[in-house]
Amino acid sequence: MKTIGVVIGTTDEPITEEYYSKRANTLSHLEEYDIYSDYIPYDYAIYSEIKRVGEKNGFEVIPLFGDEFTLIDANKCDYIFSVFEGVYSFMVGGLGRYNQYMNILKKTKAKVYPSQKMQEFIIKKHKYMKYLDTKGYNITPTSFINLKKYNVKTIMKFIEKNKLNQIIIKPELGAFKTGFKIINNPNEKKISEYLSKLKKEDYTNVLLQSFIEEFNKFGEIKTYWSGGKFIYAYRQRWLDGEGVFSQVEDKQLLRECKIIGKKLLEDISKDHENLIQCRIDFACCANNDKRCREFFINEIEISPTIGSEHYELYGKAYTLLANNLIKEISS
Numbered sequence: 001m002k003t004i005g006v007v008i009g010t011t012d013e014p015i016t017e018e019y020y021s022k023r024a025n026t027l028s029h030l031e032e033y034d035i036y037s038d039y040i041p042y043d044y045a046i047y048s049e050i051k052r053v054g055e056k057n058g059f060e061v062i063p064l065f066g067d068e069f070t071l072i073d074a075n076k077c078d079y080i081f082s083v084f085e086g087v088y089s090f091m092v093g094g095l096g097r098y099n100q101y102m103n104i105l106k107k108t109k110a111k112v113y114p115s116q117k118m119q120e121f122i123i124k125k126h127k128y129m130k131y132l133d134t135k136g137y138n139i140t141p142t143s144f145i146n147l148k149k150y151n152v153k154t155i156m157k158f159i160e161k162n163k164l165n166q167i168i169i170k171p172e173l174g175a176f177k178t179g180f181k182i183i184n185n186p187n188e189k190k191i192s193e194y195l196s197k198l199k200k201e202d203y204t205n206v207l208l209q210s211f212i213e214e215f216n217k218f219g220e221i222k223t224y225w226s227g228g229k230f231i232y233a234y235r236q237r238w239l240d241g242e243g244v245f246s247q248v249e250d251k252q253l254l255r256e257c258k259i260i261g262k263k264l265l266e267d268i269s270k271d272h273e274n275l276i277q278c279r280i281d282f283a284c285c286a287n288n289d290k291r292c293r294e295f296f297i298n299e300i301e302i303s304p305t306i307g308s309e310h311y312e313l314y315g316k317a318y319t320l321l322a323n324n325l326i327k328e329i330s331s
């Protein structure tokens, strides 16, 4: 029997009671790992669903705990599916655990989904942002800074050329807005100080962009895809540090995001590999005098958080994801 290892271990986004009651039979075995019905993070629910669907299809499905699994554990598997990915390993164990995590995925004999190369491509935001740019997708003007060898004068040139009086700096390997900072009236001193702070925290690359006022006014359109198909979308804004979610009311805009997202997935599949799941986030506004609002791609996530609320189809997304994984493995 072939074995699938699912990398899990976040403490994020618990499932709803409704979803628990629907899948109580398969979810209750999580007690073995000290996960009880009152708080089941989404990745444990995904693991459970892959186990349910996988076992029906003749696979053994086991968990691999992101913060501690070793190459020996990984090699017990024929396939590995990462839900807990590199950014989490950095959050729980710093650069040391991040490098370990990536090395295990690089060295294991198991086939890894998404592959280690793909995970690195997405985590190193500058790599996929440059890819998007060369492929002709809208992104916002971004300066990519390597903290090991940057020149603050070059950064100032970018700021002056784009006439930026308010910038944001966000590090690669950051998530949930960690390391995100707005700097008003940027100058050499303010920028150097913040970059040295990030360097001390072990970040290696950062992105610098204009602070876009409309970003939060219009909100991000987050589109979720599985098996190459659009599954659901929602709009997210921030209010007093909390995420606020709503439906995408502008149907024309959603249609446009879907067309761009589909094309991007086809490009990634051609140039890299098929993604079993992915989230593409669109934000507002790209500079275009001919249109009042033009959205650009802000971010790609290949292991996105999936709640089990309304926008995520009440947990149906877990089943779709599990089915698509088994399909890809069996193909």
Ligand SMILES: Nc1ncnc2c1ncn2[C@@H]1O[C@H](COP(=O)(O)OP(=O)(O)O)[C@@H](O)[C@H]1O
Residues within 6 Å of the ligand: 140, 168, 170, 174, 175, 176, 177, 178, 180, 209, 210, 211, 212, 213, 215, 216, 220, 238, 298, 299
């Ligand atoms: N250029 C920008 N201008 C204004 N706000 C931004 C900009 N880039 C990101 N943000 C805000 O910061 C949040 C986090 O940034 P994001 O690029 O999504 O990184 P991550 O989700 O990996 O932390 C976004 O949801 C958005 O609210």
Ligand SMILES: [Mg+2]
Residues within 6 Å of the ligand: 281, 299
């Ligand atoms: Mg984001």
